[in-house]
Amino acid sequence: MRRYRRTNKHQQNIEQSYSKRTQQESEPNQGYEKPTQLPKLRRIIEITDFDAGEAIVHRIEQFKAARIDCYDVVIDGKLWQRRITEVGT
Structure with missing residues (x-):
């Protein structure tokens, strides 16, 4: 297996990237x-039904x-x- 020599510039770039990363993590x-x-109450859906002649409101x-x-x-x-899954998933 043949290995290639790293240039000084390449080695400096590697060292800089490692030092920046450790600095950012610290x-x-x-x-x-x-x-x-x-909040505990996440959504309210109100459905108004007009089929019965008068408005009937259902609150979900x-x-x-x-x-x-x-x-x-x-x-x-x-x-x-209880624990109904979200619609669309």
Whole structure:
């Protein structure tokens, strides 16, 4: 197996990149902000039904569940289903 000699310039570039990387990793992230706590009530969907002659409003509320891609669903104040997965996933 044949090895090629590294030039001084190439070796300096490698050393600079390693030193920059260690310096960046040792510095704390100045612009980092901790994400805010998500509210328990995540979404409200209101459906107005006009088929009965008068307006009937159904309220669907999606609450935070243990998993980030799931919701506890309450329809008109009654628990419908726990840990329903997000639509579209």
